[in-house]
Amino acid sequence: xxxxxxxxxxxxxxxVALALGAGCSDALTPPATSGSDADLxxxxxxxxxxxxxxxxxxxxxxxxxxxxxxxxxxxxxxxQLAQLGGRDLTTPDIASPGCRSPLAAPLxxxxxxxxxxxxxxxxLFSCAPLAEGIELPPQNLAISAATTYDAxxxxxELQHDVFYSKLYPRVLPAGMTQVSAMMAxxxxxxxxxxxxxxxxxxxxxxxxxxxxxxxxxxWAPLYDVVLDSVTKTAKMAVVVGLTDDVAHIxxxxxxxxxxxxxxxxxxxFNVSVSADCMDSENLMFVPVxxxxxxxxxxALRANGQGPYQLSCAAAPSxxxxxxxxxxxxxxxNDLMARMDAHIRDEATRRGLAYFRxxxxxxxxxxxxxFSVVALMTSASPYGSLVSxxxxxxxxxxxxxxxxxxxxALNARYLLGIPVSATFVASAGF
Numbered sequence: 001x002x003x004x005x006x007x008x009x010x011x012x013x014x015x016v017a018l019a020l021g022a023g024c025s026d027a028l029t030p031p032a033t034s035g036s037d038a039d040l041x042x043x044x045x046x047x048x049x050x051x052x053x054x055x056x057x058x059x060x061x062x063x064x065x066x067x068x069x070x071x072x073x074x075x076x077x078x079x080q081l082a083q084l085g086g087r088d089l090t091t092p093d094i095a096s097p098g099c100r101s102p103l104a105a106p107l108x109x110x111x112x113x114x115x116x117x118x119x120x121x122x123x124l125f126s127c128a129p130l131a132e133g134i135e136l137p138p139q140n141l142a143i144s145a146a147t148t149y150d151a152x153x154x155x156x157e158l159q160h161d162v163f164y165s166k167l168y169p170r171v172l173p174a175g176m177t178q179v180s181a182m183m184a185x186x187x188x189x190x191x192x193x194x195x196x197x198x199x200x201x202x203x204x205x206x207x208x209x210x211x212x213x214x215x216x217x218x219w220a221p222l223y224d225v226v227l228d229s230v231t232k233t234a235k236m237a238v239v240v241g242l243t244d245d246v247a248h249i250x251x252x253x254x255x256x257x258x259x260x261x262x263x264x265x266x267x268x269f270n271v272s273v274s275a276d277c278m279d280s281e282n283l284m285f286v287p288v289x290x291x292x293x294x295x296x297x298x299a300l301r302a303n304g305q306g307p308y309q310l311s312c313a314a315a316p317s318x319x320x321x322x323x324x325x326x327x328x329x330x331x332x333n334d335l336m337a338r339m340d341a342h343i344r345d346e347a348t349r350r351g352l353a354y355f356r357x358x359x360x361x362x363x364x365x366x367x368x369x370f371s372v373v374a375l376m377t378s379a380s381p382y383g384s385l386v387s388x389x390x391x392x393x394x395x396x397x398x399x400x401x402x403x404x405x406x407x408a409l410n411a412r413y414l415l416g417i418p419v420s421a422t423f424v425a426s427a428g429f
Contacts, residue, residue, distance in 0.1 A: 048189045048236060048415060049085035053139050054078035055151055055178040055226075056193030056240070058392060059357065059401075060142035061171075062091070065388035067102030067112065068144065069094050070131055075395035078140050078191055080402035084417050090138040092130060092171045099127035099167055103388045107291060108376040118291075127166040136173045137181040143171050147214065148194045148222045151178040179226060183233045190230045191405065193240035194223065195339050196357065199332055200391075203251070203285045205314070205321040207328035209335055216338050224346065231350055236413055238405050239347045241356035242340040246324065246332045248358075250367045250382040251287050251390030255280025255312030257370040258290075264372050270297035270306040271372075277312035283329055284312060285322040286375065287390045294376055353412035359404035360385065360397055 054060050062068060062076030070093035073079070082089035100122075101114035110118050114126055143150070145164060155177055156169040172181055182190060198214035206212040230237050246252060255277040258265070262273035271293045284290075293310040300306040315321035317328065324332065340356065347354035360366070368374070368383045375381040382390045385397035393401065399420050406417040 048413075049082045049087035049089075051186065051188040052078075052082055052085075052087065052089060052190070053182045053185050053187040053234075054089070054142055054191045054193070055182050056142035056191065057146050057197055058142070058144035059196065060140065060191065060193045061144055062140075062142075062398070063144045064392045064394060065102035065105075066118075066392075067098045067100045069096055069098030069102065069113075069128070071096075072098075072102065072395075073140070075398055076140065076142075077393070077398040077401035077405065078142070080399055080420070081191070081405045081417075082139075084402060084406050084420065085415075089140055091140045092136060092138045093134055094170060095128040095131050097126070097128060099170060100125035100163065101128075105379040105388060106377045107381065107388060108294075110291075110295070123162040125163060127163075127170075130170055136171070137176060137185065138171070139185065139187075141171060141178045141181050142193065143168065143178065145197055146178065146194070147197045148219060148226060149214075151194055151226060152222060153177060179229050183229060187234045189236045189238075189409075190234045191238045191240065192226060192230060193357075194226065195219070195242055195343065198339070199242075199246075199335055202246070202324065202328070202332045203322065205285070205323045205328070206318055207324060207331045208317065209331070211318075213332070213335055216335060216342075219339065220342050223342065227346055227350060227352075231352070236353070236409070237350075238353035238355065238409050238412075239343055240405075241343045241354060241358065242336045243356065243358040243361040244333070244336075245362070246329055246336070247283055248361050248366065249391060250386045251285055252283040252324070253286050253370050255282045255284060258284060258286075258310065258312060258372075261370055261372050265293075265297075265310065266307055268373055269294040269376070270301040270308060272307040272309050274309055274311040274313075277310070280312045281326050282312050282314050283324040285324075286370075288322045290372060290375055294372070351412070353405075353408040355401075355404040355408040357401070360393060360400045363400075 060076060060078050062073035064072040073091040073093055079089045079091060097114035101112040101116060103118055104111050104113050112118055116126065144167065155175055156172050157174065159165045159168040198219055201212045204212065209215055256279050258273050259277035259280065265271040265273050293308055297306060297308040300308055312323065314323045314325040344354055366383060366385060381388065385394055385400060387394045403419045406419050409415050410417055
């Protein structure tokens with residue numbers, strides 16, 4: 001994720017939006033599909049997935065463990081969804097060790113698969129080329145850190161962030177955005193997973209709409225233009241809502257959870273958990289707060305000093321401290337709820353399939369009990385469904401989302417897509 005100011009909609013952008021949304025009133029209900037409902041169900045969606053295009057964020061791209069490469073791209077939920085429908089989905093496979101290279105397990109190693117330091121400045125990360133034979137645009141157009149505005153308006157030439165200016169041309173052809181590249185492929189089915197990056201900067205501890213979080217009043221019209229373009233182009237679409245509570249994301253842990261593990265912090269890593277963590281409801285973004293504390297504590301121990309004091313107190317609301325107090329967390333949840341309601345309502349109004357990231361992130365069994373030793377030394381510190389960055393799904397987590405998408409498409413379009421064996425087993429079928 002990158003910090004960004006909220007762009008103004010210029011006259012040029014408004015003209016583009018009008019052009020993309022031309023015929024919107026005719027597109028509120030997707031065109032009737034060819035063949036009977038029984039035919040679609042019997043086909044298990046194979047005909048539809050022959051021309052399936054995905055647009056979205058890192059969740060759809062296959063970003064995992066704070067990086068991306070072909071292996072994780074090929075296990076993304078859109079790829080797994082297409083496989084459930086008996087088809088392959090083309091991806092912009094990035095050669096090893098990735099762009100940027102994912103974190104290596106365990107986190108205590110402090111390195112990425114490339115051997116680069118985990119905390120290296122983004123401007124210095126290496127970026128591997130595409131695998132041989134990859135042609136753009138792929139069917140999976142999702143890009144890490146993309147906002148709804150980006151999906152509509154940002155081409156490789158217009159992406160000026162020092163890291164993402166390297167990533168964009170590995171996904172999009174020159175002069176194309178996610179939306180224009182989707183339309184150029186004349187898809188039958190489109191998945192739209194957007195909105196999460198409009199709130200994700202709140203993880204830094206600043207949760208202010210219009211400052212760290214994209215204003216709802218600006219986001220909703222942009223999202224509608226995306227859906228106008230989708231329904232104008234494709235016969236079917238599935239849109240993806242958000243989650244119920246930022247606290248459900250495994251990367252966030254309450255101060256009280258750190259306090260309960262204070263003995264291990266001190267014994268293993270020379271970190272003293274402050275008394276202000278006791279009974280604290282503040283949400284700590286542990287991928288930043290804990291490794292920093294552990295690294296500092298171990299350095300102090302090596303010099304015969306210590307321990308490092310880890311506080312769970314929240315700084316003033318405009319200070320980036322990677323802590324959300326209950327009021328800040330509620331602001332995040334309120335914005336997500338408004339966005340999610342809009343996504344759901346637009347899906348209903350336009351006759352589209354709908355499921356939520358909450359099918360993964362709101363699961364009661366998602367987060368294991370907090371352990372600082374497990375966090376720093378385990379191969380799966382955030383559980384089996386979430387990768388090493390604490391936010392993005394593992395391959396197994398992407399399977400959960402693919403199953404949720406299949407169920408949503410089956411409910412709306414009677415496609416008869418089979419769900420994965422993992423889902424069948426977990427459901428007790």
